[in-house]
Structure formats: C-alpha cells, structure tokens
Amino acid sequence: MIVLVMTVLLTLLAVITIVIIRQRSLFAVVILTGVYSFLMASVLIVLDAVDVAMTEASVGAGVSTVLLLATLYLTQSREYPQPRPAIIPLFVALGIGGALIAGTFGLPPFGSADTPIHNRTAPRYLAKSIEETTVPNVVTSVLADYRGYDTMGETVVIFTAGIGVLLLLLGRRRRYSSETGEEIQGE
Amino acid sequence: MNTITPLLLHYNYFITIFLMVSGLYIVIARGNMIKKLVGLSLFQSSVYLLYVSPGKILEGTAPIIDDAYSIYSNPLPHVLILTAIVVGVATLALGLALVVRIHEAYGTIEEDEIFDREKGL
Incomplete structure (x- = not known):
C-alpha cells in the first residue's frame, strides 16, 4: 500500500518537473514550484519524515515561493524563447542520469530493514534518546542535542x-x- | 509480477535521479536566472528524497518513541535534511538578491542579453 501511494506521488512529482522545464511564464514556474514543494512534503510524510515534511511545507512551499514572487515583482516575469541549442545540456543530463540509474541497481530495495544505515548509529539514538535527553521525538533530540x-x-x-x-x-x-x-x- | 516488483521497489531512486537530472538540465540549458535558481532548488529537493527514502522501513513509523510501536524509521537522514532545507532557502535568498541587483545593473535577467551587453561595452 505504501509503495503504491509512493509510486503515485512520485509520478506526480515527475510530471510537475516536466511542466516546470517546458513552462515559459515565470509566474507559472514559481506557482508550480510551490505545488512541487507540497507534493514533496506529502512524499516525506509517507516516508515517515514528519518533521522534514513540516519544514518543507512551510519553508519550501511558503518562504521560497514568497521570495521568488518578490523577485518577480522587482524584475520581470517573462522568460524569452531559447535562442541557443539545448543539445549539449540534454546530452550531459542523459549521460549523468543513465550512469546514476545504472548505479541504483546496487542499492537495497525500498523499505527493507536489514540495510547498513539501519544497523549503525540510528538504533543507538532510538534506544537511548529518552534516557539521555528525555525527548520522545528522536529527530528533535538528535538535531538539538547529539548533533x-x-x-x-x-x-x-x-x-x-x-x-x-x-x-x-x-x-x-x-x-x-x-x-x-x-x-x-x-x- | 515477479519482474515488476524489484523495479517498483527501486522506483523512488529512479524518480530521485530524474528530478536531479532535470534540475541540472534547467541550470545548464536555461538562460533566465530565476529559472536557473528554480532548477537549483529542484536539484536540492531531489537530494532530500535521496537521503530520506533509504531511511524508511516498510512496517516502521515516524521516529517518535511510544510504547505502542517498536519499529521506527531512521531519524538521522531526517535531521540532516532539516538542515539542508533551511540552508537551501538561505542560498536561494542570496541568489535572488543577486538577481535583483543584476536586473538593476543590466535591465535584464537573461544571461545571453547580459553577455551581449558586456561584449558591446
């Protein structure tokens, strides 16, 4: 079920990204960036990162959008048609993307518990957080205390x-x- | 189904890389400076996914200690990404302030027009 929700949300993220690339009106780009941030916040909630989701929704979708809109007000909101060819950037992007995707097949599948990152420092934080800092939210205790x-x-x-x-x-x-x-x- | 499931369980990595590469493409290919900064923030937010998605455990819950749960997702990537989001907004603000100044000096935020003007001087 979680995998299904993730798949739908991530596909929506990819669609929004394609629209951002193709869109010429900067105002639309800024608003779509806000939509993108909210979608990213939803994905982060599904991934159990509730604190990160809250920060992304307030800072990513709120503050960033306000800053971008203020800059549009002070400058100009129209993007000119592309005069230069886009073949070299496309080639660079596809090359790097292909290499990275080839690399992902060596990574553990989504959601498995027996990966190295779950067996080193995190269990200690989870086990000792209440005892050492009295804070039940481990993200808070790591952020403000351990790190x-x-x-x-x-x-x-x-x-x-x-x-x-x-x-x-x-x-x-x-x-x-x-x-x-x-x-x-x-x- | 047996061939689809491994691909589905790597789907988050594929989308992460797609977002990363799209951000990179926007930064290289687009001459408009606000669009470039939007591309940069797309790239940054793909890194959030790259860090947080390996920390998820399928039966786990958010890392807030409670007697009702025993499996928690990894809190460490969350902490790192909290820092990254705030620093990302700080860099975005600085970049946008620079764009405002560039627009004031050149009257445009298109990279090509600025280069043309520099050549003309």
Missing part, C-alpha cells in the same frame, strides 16, 4: 546569507534615493 554543532553551523550559514542579502539590497535602496528612481525604467 547540536551541526545546527549551530546551520545557523551561522543562515546568518551569513542574511547579511549577504541585506548588503546586496541596501546598496540598491541607497542608489534609488540618490538617482530619484531612474532605474525603474529597466522594467
């Missing part, structure tokens, strides 16, 4: 990106006020 330094690194990355965005956009506002909005003509 807390990872999360600190993540926060540093977000902080750096935030400073970068602020620096880039602050220069913009300064120029607007000094040139009395002449840049708007670029639209």
